[in-house]
Amino acid sequence: MIQRLTEHDRENLQESLATSGQKVTAQREIVFAVLLAKRDHPTVEDVFQRARESMPGLSLATVYNCLETFVGCGLVRQVNHERESTRYCPNLAPHAHFRDEATGHVHDIELPPEIIQSLRSILPAGFNSETIEISFRGRSQETPPRSTSN
Amino acid sequence: MIQRLTEHDRENLQESLATSGQKVTAQREIVFAVLLAKRDHPTVEDVFQRARESMPGLSLATVYNCLETFVGCGLVRQVNHERESTRYCPNLAPHAHFRDEATGHVHDIELPPEIIQSLRSILPAGFNSETIEISFRGRSQETPPRSTSN
DNA sequence: CTTGCAAATTGGAATCATTCCAACTCATTC
DNA sequence: GAATGAGTTGGAATGATTCCAATTTGCAAG
Ligand SMILES: [Mn+2]
Ligand SMILES: [Mn+2]
Ligand SMILES: [Zn+2]
Ligand SMILES: [Zn+2]
Numbered sequence: 001m002i003q004r005l006t007e008h009d010r011e012n013l014q015e016s017l018a019t020s021g022q023k024v025t026a027q028r029e030i031v032f033a034v035l036l037a038k039r040d041h042p043t044v045e046d047v048f049q050r051a052r053e054s055m056p057g058l059s060l061a062t063v064y065n066c067l068e069t070f071v072g073c074g075l076v077r078q079v080n081h082e083r084e085s086t087r088y089c090p091n092l093a094p095h096a097h098f099r100d101e102a103t104g105h106v107h108d109i110e111l112p113p114e115i116i117q118s119l120r121s122i123l124p125a126g127f128n129s130e131t132i133e134i135s136f137r138g139r140s141q142e143t144p145p146r147s148t149s150n
Numbered sequence: 151m152i153q154r155l156t157e158h159d160r161e162n163l164q165e166s167l168a169t170s171g172q173k174v175t176a177q178r179e180i181v182f183a184v185l186l187a188k189r190d191h192p193t194v195e196d197v198f199q200r201a202r203e204s205m206p207g208l209s210l211a212t213v214y215n216c217l218e219t220f221v222g223c224g225l226v227r228q229v230n231h232e233r234e235s236t237r238y239c240p241n242l243a244p245h246a247h248f249r250d251e252a253t254g255h256v257h258d259i260e261l262p263p264e265i266i267q268s269l270r271s272i273l274p275a276g277f278n279s280e281t282i283e284i285s286f287r288g289r290s291q292e293t294p295p296r297s298t299s300n
Numbered sequence: 301c302t303t304g305c306a307a308a309t310t311g312g313a314a315t316c317a318t319t320c321c322a323a324c325t326c327a328t329t330c
Numbered sequence: 331g332a333a334t335g336a337g338t339t340g341g342a343a344t345g346a347t348t349c350c351a352a353t354t355t356g357c358a359a360g
Contacts, residue, residue, distance in 0.1 A: 023327090025337065044317080059339045064318070080232060083347080085317060096269075098277055107277075115268055119246075119284070122259060127248055129288035134269070138279035173356085175308065194346080209310045214347070233318080235346060302360085309354070320343065329334080 003033035003054045016073045030054050031066040032075070032090075041079055041087040041097070041106040079106060081135060096134035103142065109134075151203045153183035166223045180204050181216040182225070182240075191229055191237040191247070191256040229256060231285060246284035253292065259284075 005013065013032050014024050034050045035042070042050070048063045067088055070076045079087040081099045087106060089097075094116060096109040111134070119132055155163065163182050164174050184200045185192070192200070198213045217238055220226040229237040231249045237256060239247075244266060246259040261284070269282055 023336080025326095027338070057339090061319090061340070062338055065338075078232070080230065082228070082230060083236065083317095086233065096272075098273065098279065109272060109274070109277075112272065115272060118265055118268065122246075122262065122265060123248065123286065124259070126291040127257075127259075127286070127288065128290065129248065129286040131287040133283075133285045133287070135283045136273065136277070136279035137281040137283070138277065140278065141276035173307080175355085177309070207310090211311070211348090212309055215309075233346095304359085305357090307355085307357105310352085312350090314349065315347080317346095318344080321341090323339085325338070326336090327334100328336105330332090 001050075001053045003030050003037060003051070005029055005033050005036070009033075009036060013075065016075050017069070020073045022069060022073070027051075027055065027058060027062050028066050028069065030058070031063060032070065035070075035076060035088055035090045039090060039108075041089050043085040043087055045085065047088065079135075081106070081137070096136065098136040098138070098140065100140045100142070101137060102139050105140075105142070107140065109136065151200075153180050153187055153201070153204045155179055155183050155186070159183075159186060163225065166225045167219070170223045172219060172223070177201075177205065177208060177212050178216050178219065180208070181213060182220065185220075185226060185238060185240045189240060189258075191239050193235040193237055195235065197238065229285075231256070231287070246286065248286040248288070248290065250290050250292070251287060252289050255290075255292070257290065259286065 009032070010024070010029070013029065017024055017028070030051045031047060033054075034047050038050070044060070044063055044067060047067065048058070048060050051058050051063060067076070070088075071078055074092075075090065077089045077092070079089050079097055081087075081097070089108070091108050094111045094113070096111050098107040098109050099105075100107070116132065119134075120129065123129060159182070160174070160179070163179065167174055167178070180201045181197060184197050188200070194210070194213055194217060197217065198208070198210050201208050201213060217226070220238075221228055224242075225240065227239045227242070229239050229247055231237075231247070239258070241258050244261045244263070246261050248257040248259050249255075250257070266282065270279065273279060
């Protein structure tokens, strides 16, 4: 259960933080590692629980801080469904989210560029959008959980 | 500023409520009228303020109740952006939302059926979605506010 | 008409995710 | 090894929403 980053992921973290003038800390490493280890769109509370296993003294406030920092430097995305707790996703590829109403699980849905393009094209003149968010809600026949280690 | 429903809208309200075994009340009429009068995706608080002008004794709890009832019988949609207060929209046609980051205004964006179709088609086998939500975020050159009376 | 009932409304308390804050810790620089 | 500034921490504050118990209302039955 101890969270460790690969060379590559650590560098990624280091550089992304550096870009916005911030540093790698033990807490940030662990929180980031937790996100990469299990890509199930955990809530802040989920991340907190998991990270605490490696760092018992970690505070909830710090988890909030780390996640906000990561969002700020583009390392992770926030995922909201209705009014539920915000979830966090380290998948940077363009994708939509599918929320299974039965299980509460959130799945990534790949977004082909042509769909994104056609969506942009429905915006009337004068509307400039930097972000498009797409979320599905329904039921799914739970995919056999393929390994999510990183 | 007094909120009144047209024959047609009142019938619509009456029938939608009846379908789920509920009745028209003075409070529900006014809340519904407020939604139709200004389709700017008001928050609960917005609706509360506006409705109070016609019915000073109306309570916030009742506004929450009415809106929940309307969502339940399909008369209005909830609109969420990030973690902001939920907004309400009486436009039942399939549409996406554009949130102007400068003004906070929310605009309806028409959704052509073929786009909806292509979105459904990106779902892997086993995923059945009843609802798709699409929201844009960005800036817009504010359209001259065309009349929104009903 | 009264009376009785179920649904709806109301004001205020409770919840709960998130934000705020002031004190404390740590790494780095002088 | 003192000063500095970013980062962390625990707890308080916030704010939208939900919950609840006490009325009120609209009808229906007697
Ligand atoms: Mn989503
Ligand atoms: Mn939306
Ligand atoms: Zn994702
Ligand atoms: Zn709308």
